[in-house]
Amino acid sequence: MSEKILFRNMDLPGYTGSIGDYLKQGGYQALSKALKEFQPSEVIEIVKKSGLRGRGGAGFPAGAKWGFVPKGEDKPRYLSCNADEGEPGTFKDRQLMERDPHQLIEGMVISSYAIGAKTAYVYIRGEFRKAARILEQALEESYSRGFLGRDILESGYDLEIYIHRGAGAYICGEETALLESIEGKRGNPRLKPPFPASVGLYGSPTVINNVETLCNVPHIVLRGPEWFARIGTPKSTGTKIFSVSGHIERPGNYELPMGTPLRELIYQHAGGIKNGRRLKAVIPGGSSTPVLTPDKVDVPLDFESVAAAGSMLGSGAVIVMDETTCMVRVAMILARFYHHESCGQCTQCREGTAWMHKILKRVEEGRGSQGDLELLLDICDNMKGKTICPLSDAAAMPVESYIQHFRGEFEEHVREKRCPFQEGSKLYV
Amino acid sequence: MKEKSQAILRRYPDKRSALLPILHLIQEEQGRLSDEAMVAVAELLGLKPVEVREVATFYTMFNFRPVGRYHIQVCHNLSCSLLGAESLIAHLEERLQIRAGETTPDNLFTLIKVECLGSCGTAPVMQINDDYYENLTKEKVDVILESLRVSPHG
Numbered sequence: 005m006s007e008k009i010l011f012r013n014m015d016l017p018g019y020t021g022s023i024g025d026y027l028k029q030g031g032y033q034a035l036s037k038a039l040k041e042f043q044p045s046e047v048i049e050i051v052k053k054s055g056l057r058g059r060g061g062a063g064f065p066a067g068a069k070w071g072f073v074p075k076g077e078d079k080p081r082y083l084s085c086n087a088d089e090g091e092p093g094t095f096k097d098r099q100l101m102e103r104d105p106h107q108l109i110e111g112m113v114i115s116s117y118a119i120g121a122k123t124a125y126v127y128i129r130g131e132f133r134k135a136a137r138i139l140e141q142a143l144e145e146s147y148s149r150g151f152l153g154r155d156i157l158e159s160g161y162d163l164e165i166y167i168h169r170g171a172g173a174y175i176c177g178e179e180t181a182l183l184e185s186i187e188g189k190r191g192n193p194r195l196k197p198p199f200p201a202s203v204g205l206y207g208s209p210t211v212i213n214n215v216e217t218l219c220n221v222p223h224i225v226l227r228g229p230e231w232f233a234r235i236g237t238p239k240s241t242g243t244k245i246f247s248v249s250g251h252i253e254r255p256g257n258y259e260l261p262m263g264t265p266l267r268e269l270i271y272q273h274a275g276g277i278k279n280g281r282r283l284k285a286v287i288p289g290g291s292s293t294p295v296l297t298p299d300k301v302d303v304p305l306d307f308e309s310v311a312a313a314g315s316m317l318g319s320g321a322v323i324v325m326d327e328t329t330c331m332v333r334v335a336m337i338l339a340r341f342y343h344h345e346s347c348g349q350c351t352q353c354r355e356g357t358a359w360m361h362k363i364l365k366r367v368e369e370g371r372g373s374q375g376d377l378e379l380l381l382d383i384c385d386n387m388k389g390k391t392i393c394p395l396s397d398a399a400a401m402p403v404e405s406y407i408q409h410f411r412g413e414f415e416e417h418v419r420e421k422r423c424p425f426q427e428g429s430k431l432y433v
Numbered sequence: 434m435k436e437k438s439q440a441i442l443r444r445y446p447d448k449r450s451a452l453l454p455i456l457h458l459i460q461e462e463q464g465r466l467s468d469e470a471m472v473a474v475a476e477l478l479g480l481k482p483v484e485v486r487e488v489a490t491f492y493t494m495f496n497f498r499p500v501g502r503y504h505i506q507v508c509h510n511l512s513c514s515l516l517g518a519e520s521l522i523a524h525l526e527e528r529l530q531i532r533a534g535e536t537t538p539d540n541l542f543t544l545i546k547v548e549c550l551g552s553c554g555t556a557p558v559m560q561i562n563d564d565y566y567e568n569l570t571k572e573k574v575d576v577i578l579e580s581l582r583v584s585p586h587g
Contacts, residue, residue, distance in 0.1 A: 092548075095552050097551075131551065134564075173493065188453060249515075323512055341549070
């Protein structure tokens with residue numbers, strides 16, 4: 005069994021996530037070490053050296069992101085924790101916040117110290133009311149023990165952390181839309197550059213990191229970057245929390261070293277395909293990542309290997325689909341989602357997602373025509389690389405992949421004028 | 434309300450940032466965002482009423498029409514759908530005698546379909562008001578509905 009880092013505490017019997025429990029497990033020692041032993045720039049160097057990459061989906065090196073914050077400017081700087089967990093299939097950040105909130109808070113304080121932020125916001129999706137309440141209480145505990153507020157641990161460093169609840173919008177997980185949302189606006193992504201590290205919240209330098217990314221920081225500071233870099237693969241270091249859902253015996257979150265084979269995750273840790281059925285397709289990194297077919301099931305789950313297999317590690321959300329699953333229906337559900345979530349700023353995305361949904365719905369319902377697949381591919385082509393933010397690409401790439409890998413199934417829907425899986429899809433009713 | 438709003442305003446260097454938190458506060462107390470409430474928020478934050486409306490309508494959690502005491506939001510995204518979300522929705526429609534998007538005549542239940550709630554590992558999932566209900570089956574849904582019907586509070 006590999007060592008757990010982020011889930012270590014919460015897996016202990018009787019662990020409640022209270023500050024008392026957290027301190028008993030050595031909590032806030034990393035913060036004390038960071039404040040007493042390291043200059044902010046040294047913390048950045050440590051995180052760079054660890055190889056920690058963003059866990060929200062893009063996999064951008066966290067230390068490098070912090071390093072982009074301009075030095076010596078007198079503008080305030082901000083840290084924003086991205087807790088707008090919304091990528092379908094992903095449910096890890098909620099668990100991290102609900103069951104070990106101080107791990108996140110400690111990570112945020114160290115990260116804020118590193119970039120010189122005196123104010124930090126947790127942008128949490130509105131639906132996560134329970135997690136927000138738990139975090140709120142944990143923040144109070146943290147303030148009362150002197151880990152937050154003025155002169156933290158007598159270091160002279162001050163930090164305030166506030167929770168900002170979203171209100172139902174997937175797009176606010178995109179970092180610049182998230183900033184707009186904190187500023188009290190619609191969640192319309194901003195054109196980049198400038199990047200948030202130079203012009204972010206209220207026009208000031210801002211770093212936005214995912215919950216899981218920030219949770220790794222205390223461990224890296226306490227145990228050293230070399231220790232962290234030895235876990236996983238040379239380019240994808242550390243562990244990753246994989247959220248496994250769909251047709252699987254034991255759905256849930258699994259923290260495993262980067263590079264763990266997909267097969268091991270599905271068949272050993274998560275107990276294999278539900279009801280002993282056969283695997284038909286698997287989404288490796290959340291709904292925005294292209295689907296993989298069973299011949300790719302040995303792919304190691306790290307950023308490079310999953311990319312080489314034709315998809316992306318994304319947020320590590322693995323959605324498993326068995327042989328009874330209709331791939332047209334899957335594509336239709338995802339297209340509906342992206343249509344619903346497009347902010348509407350860019351024509352390609354606003355119109356493209358609407359057309360994709362409409363066409364896939366008619367194909368699934370047996371009303372498709374011969375040219376529909378080519379039309380879909382043409383729409384996908386027009387949606388990629390042409391918009392302000394990646395939502396348009398995120399909508400087009402999976403749809404393309406379903407057509408590419410399961411073209412026969414799409415054609416059968418058109419030819420037979422019905423969904424051949426309707427009986428099958430009722431198996432789980 | 435006023436005190437709470439002031440506390441919210443202190444968290445941000447720019448008062449417009451208080452918009453979402455204050456809208457949440459109003460919906461918590463009044464169940465929805467009425468036109469009057471949005472005009473009042475606009476005044477408080479120095480915005481035009483249309484600016485409040487254009488932001489509020491961007492976010493799916495805000496209600497502009499009254500909803501039932503229990504707002505049932507069933508996820509029908511991929512992981513929930515793979516495990517039978519559609520048939521759960523059909524079951525709820527039958528039990529409540531309304532279609533998704535409607536409210537029961539006694540104003541007890543509003544039923545809607547929503548996109549991913551971020552709880553795919555315990556699919557199928559629904560949210561009723563603030564609470565998540567996970568690993569649902571038709572039987573569980575019946576028990577939940579019954580317990581809500583007899584509960585005096587929302």
